[in-house]
Amino acid sequence: MTDAPLHPPAGPARRAVMAAAGAAGLTAALTACGADDASTDPSADGSGGSTGGTVLARAADIPEGGGRIFEDQGVVVTQPTAGTYKAFSSECTHLGCSVGSVANGVIRCPCHNSEFSVTDGGVRRGPATKPLAPAAITVSGDEIKLA
DSSP, X not given: OOSSXXXXXXXXXXXXXXXXXXXXXXXXXXXXXXXXXXXXXXXXXXXXXXXXXXXXXEGGGSOBTOEEEEGGGTEEEEEEETTEEEEEESBOTTTOOBOOEEETTEXXXXXXXXXXXTTTOOEEESSOOSOOOBOOEEEETTEEEEO
16 A cells, blocks of 8 residues: 555646646737737628738629638638628537538538528527637628638
């Protein structure tokens, strides 16, 4: 038999403390790299933008009330109302499947039929319980770019 205690010492484990410190440092670094200008706003509305970024589509390519999925970039771009463009992650928040279609104001996931709003990415029908994450786009002239 050993003299070691049967119960571990109280308080957080060293590994947990180190992980929390690393996460805090990463959060601070990412926050410092963020931009303050509206051109990187995830809810870009077509009122302006920058010249940088990957061109995803022409404005005419995104149907009003619908959208288009860009699988390679992992985003879905929607046009909820005429001239207003939104972008969200194309990864369903339920189990991580890629969304499969956008029409009639709804982004649909084919895996378990979750539905999300083209306006704000909010859940319209589960099993997903969290909205799609917003993605940053810019709209300049007739070009929609990933910010």
